[in-house]
Amino acid sequence: MHNHEKEVLRTDKKIAILGNPNVGKSVIFGLLTGKYVMVSNYPGTTVEVTTGHANFDKELGIIDTPGVNNLIPMSEDERVTRDILLNEDLDGLVQVIDAKNLRRGLLITLQLCEMGLPFLIDLNMGDEARSRGMYVDSKRLGDILGVRVVETVATSRKGISKLVKSTTKTKKSHFSFRYSPEIEEGAKKIAELIPEARIGKRSMALMLLSGDESLKPWLASLDAEAIKKIEQIRDRAQASYSQPLNYVITKRRLEEVHRIVKQTESREEKKAGSILESFGRLAVHPIKGIPILMAVLLLVYWFVGVFGAGTLVDFFEGVIFNEYINPTSTGIIERLIPSKLAQDFLIGDYGIITMALTYSVAIILPIVGTFFIAFGILEDSGYLPRLAVMVNRIFKILGLNGKAVLPMILGLGCVTMATLTARTLETKKERIIVTLLLALGVPCSAQLGVILGLLGGLSGAALAVWAGSVVTTLFVVGFLASKVIPGGSYDFIMELPPIRVPKLSNILIKTATRVEWYLKEAVPLFILGTIVLFTLDITGILGGIEIAASPLIVGVLGLPAQATGAFLIGFLRRDYGAAGLFALASAGLMDTTQIVVSMVTITLFMPCIANLFIIIKERGWKTAAGMVAFIFPTAFIVGGILNFILRYFEVML
Amino acid sequence: MTIHEHDIDELLELLWTLKERNVDSLGEALRISEQENPERIIEEMENAALVEIKGDKISLTKKGDAMARDIIRRHRLAEVLLSQIFELSDEAVHAEACKFEHILGPDVTESVCTFLGHPPVCNHGNPIPRGECCQRFKKEMKPLVLPLTELSPGEDGRIVFIAPKEHKRLDKLTTFGVVPGSTIKLHQKTPSFIIKIGETDLAIDEDIAKEIYVRRAENGDNRKR
Incomplete structure (x- = not known):
């Protein structure tokens, strides 16, 4: 995905949008540019910086920055935003x-x-403020600060035209206030030492006084002596306070904020909470929240698992592809292309159209599409952070906290995308654990679709054994990882945005963006995988590998040798491997135990090549290599143990 | 050499602790006293009608007993304050508490006692003599400042101070406006603590809630205790 450093706008004129998380920045950005970005209720989703051209002035570039609560950065997001202001x-x-x-x-x-x-x-x-009996005197606020204040309700486009007109009328504020003499003195001395910058020297000096480590690279141009001096000044100022300077500074700012709020905000007797508000409370209730959680999961399962993976897949695969596209293309190709090899390449057992496209479009697309619609609704409704509250305690066993539920749930859609969002987690330890668990055992929707299709047709017991094995492995590995991987404690401080009724248009656009990303990511890999398989098949290498790997596949896992091909391709994409196993099962080559063992093993594979690339990019070579070295043997070991247990106790599934 | 109030305080304290161990020997008191020339101090105290001496037996008079009681109370409250709230080391606690016992005025002592929730014993398990505030407390049953975890769901609290283990945590709370002086409402305690500050709902771990000390406010009214 995009790197914000490369995304820097090159337009002559440009403005940036910033603000706290969940204030509607992305919607405003969408309205000003016409180019849509992910809008999310989950704090911290807007990690990536999005840019676009204004729809009212093509010359004007607009940057949408990640949500911040403070410009003394405490997270990567906040740092990105601060850096945009600096650079x-x-x-x-x-x-x-x-x-x-x-x-x-x-x-x-x-x-x-x-x-x-x-x-x-x-x-x-x-x-929303008015419905809570709150009013802000925007004129008074503007007078106090000496800048323009425009009122909008972005979701219903109110005030947007006024906002558009005002974008050229931004002003520096005349508002100022002073800190304690010690801090002012320190800031003044530091300001003398630092070079000119885009932002005022005093504010830069205050950031340095706050001990903002992330400014270090920016200070590289200074000589060592100046840096030492800055540190001395800081230490001297700090000596007057028992609390850290940045806290003292922020507290002082909050005092000023309080003064302004008192002059501009008025409140009426609070009206009774709305139904949505009560629902928001119920959703985090220790007891009543559980049926809500169950209902939400059931609805998602019904929509994705039954409607998407069942009804829609049947239609796309059974009707569109098998009745129209495949027979038609087979007919055309057989007539046009005489070469048998070329024919096989396109429409054979491992053909690009018959295998790669059928699979990626007819089977994956409906599942992924419905999942992303469901996920978008959950996101925009504000339910996800509440889900995080509900699962917080369970996640603690894994060395994580409730915040990790977002990447985990998103992983059920696309593990690769979820791995990217792991960076919103605060500690390195959490990021590594989440990345590992995602890669190891969270099946993506594509794979889930295949697995549910296969196991659901067998028996409830088979499905239970599969799910039980995978979940147990996840918990054991997560628990051990939380003990082995070093790292400090991590805080669970999370904002719960109000429950809102999602807007259909937002959901659709968001889903479209995600599906597009998914297809761009997945379809080439399906084609690549098919070509690899096709080549291995044609050259006879596939047969060779099957013989070589048979002690493992046949001996340890107790599977037919033909399953080797599926596992081989599982290295590229595990859902693809699962589909291969599906084919074997459909052909009657595996019994129930074999199906369950093979599904557990393939589920524990690394999800796909794309995921590996993302892990390398996000976590570095070493960590990625370590994960590969851990995940694949673990998959076979767990599969082997399961096979042994099922056979030894002669469990009938 | 003049006798300072300080010396008398020290001996009163000593006599009180001896009394706690049922020791009333003058010789023993003189032997373990760390003051210079304890005989003279005792003499002075006898003159001021703080102690009565009969042979080797020494006992506090009513006046002396009251004074000793206050000193011990200040010392032990200071110990609790320094060790539990400021988390100082044991040596530091002892050294500082010895200073506190001489300087705390009656009002401050009451506030400290109330602030700490009227602790019955000090760090070493020795009883802290009760003060007037503790009697009132028995009726009201409400300490003045208490960790957020002690509030009941639905109650409002005004933040008095935050004692975080890590500065980073303090920073994060600060940006949400969770700072001393703000009023927060506790919505629920399980599965996570949920507090409302302004119009923002925040979910936080119990560990963090424990570090936020609040003064209970009757819904919306911060002045009431």
Whole structure:
């Protein structure tokens, strides 16, 4: 995916949108550019920086920055946003503030004032604030800060045209306030030592006083002595306080924020909570939350597993492909291309059309599509963070906390995409554990579809053994990993956004973006895999490998030798391998025990080549190599143990 | 050499602890006293009607007993404060508590006692003499400042201080506005703590909730205790 450093806008004029998480930045961005990005209720999903051209002025570039709560960065997201302010030659900023959370927004505003950057405030979601009996005097706010304040309700496009007109009228704020003499003194001295920058020296000095480690690279141009001096100044200022300086500084800012809020915000007697609010509370209730959780999972299963993997796949595969596309293309190709080899290449057992396209489009697309629709609804409704609350304790066993539920659930859609979101987790330890568990045992929707299709047709017991084996492996590995991998404690502090009714258009656009990404990622790999398999088959190598691997496949796992091909291709994509096993099972070459053992083994494979690449990119070579060395043997060992147990105790499934 | 109040305080403290161990020997008291020239101090105390001496037996008068009681109370409350809230080492606690016992005024002592939730014993398990505030506490049964975990769901609390184990945690809470002075509402305790600050709902671990100390506020009204 995109690297934000490469994505830097090259337009002459450009503005950036920033604000707290969940204030509607992405929707505003979408309305200003017409290019849509992921909108999500889950704090921290907007990790990637998105850019686009304004739809009202093609010359104007717009950057959508990750949500921040403070410009003294505490996470990668916040750092990205701060770096954009430092490095991009911005003509102005649009700060989006959630009208019902004015206080949190103003903490950022005050830092923009200090930086001396020209900006305007987009006071968004006034409708939600009013429904809670809260009013913000936007005119008064504008007067106090000396910048423009525009009110919008982005979801219903209210105020957008006014916002568009105001984008050229950003101003530096005249608002200023002072810190304690010790801090002011320190800031003044540091300001004398540092070079000119896009943002004001005083604000830069305050960041350095806050002990912002992430500014280190920026200081590289300074000589060692100056850096030492800065540290001395910092230490001297710190000596006057028992609390860390950044806390002292932020507290001072909050005092100012409080003053402004008092002058601009008014409240009426709070109206009774809405139904959505009550639902939000129920969803995290220790007891009543559980049936809700079950109902949500059941609905998702019904929509994806039954409707998507059943009804839609039957239609696409059974009707569209098997009745129309495959017979037609077979007819055409047999007439047009005389070479038998070329014919096989396209429409043979391992043919690009008959295997790769049929599989990726007819089987995967409906499953992935329905999953992403379901996931989008969960995201936009604000349920996911509540799910995180519910599973927090269980995840602690794995050395994780509830926040990790987002990548895990997303992994049920696409493990590769989920691995990318693992970076929203705070500690390296959590990121490694999540990456490992995703790669090891969270089946993606494509694979789930195949597995459920196969096992569901057998018996409930077979499905239970498969699920039990995979979940047990995940817990054992996660538990051990949490003990083995070093790392400190991690906090569970998570914002619960209000429950909202998702907007259909948002869901559809978001799903389209994800499906597009998935297909671009998956289809070439299916084709590559098919070509590899085709080549191995033609050259007879497949037969050779089957013989070589047979002690493992036949001896340990107790499977027919033909299964080797499926496992081989499972190295490329495990769902593809699963599909191969599906074919063997359909042909009556495996009994129930063999099917279950083979499915457990392939589920524990690394999901796909793309996932491996992403792991290398995100976690580095060493970690990736370690994971490969761990995952594949583990898959075979677990499969072997399961086979042994089932055979030894003569379990009938 | 003049006798300082300080010396008298020390001996009063000593006599109180001896009394706790049922020791009333003057010789024993003189032997273990760390003060210079304890005989003179005792003499002075006898003159001030703080102690009564009969042969080798020494006992506190009513006046002396009251004074000793206050000193011990200040010392032991200081110990609890320094070790449990400030997490100082044992040596530091002892050294500092010895200073505190001489300087805490009655009002501050009450506040400290209330703040700590009227602890009945010090770190070493020795009883802390009760003060007036503790009597009131018995009726009200509500310490002034308590960890967030002690609030009941639905109650409001005004944050008095946050004692985080890590600074990073403090930073994160700060950006959500969870700082001393803010009022938060506790929504629920399981499966996670959920607090409402402003219009933001936050889910936090119990570990973190334990570190947030609040003053209970009757729904919305911060002034009431």
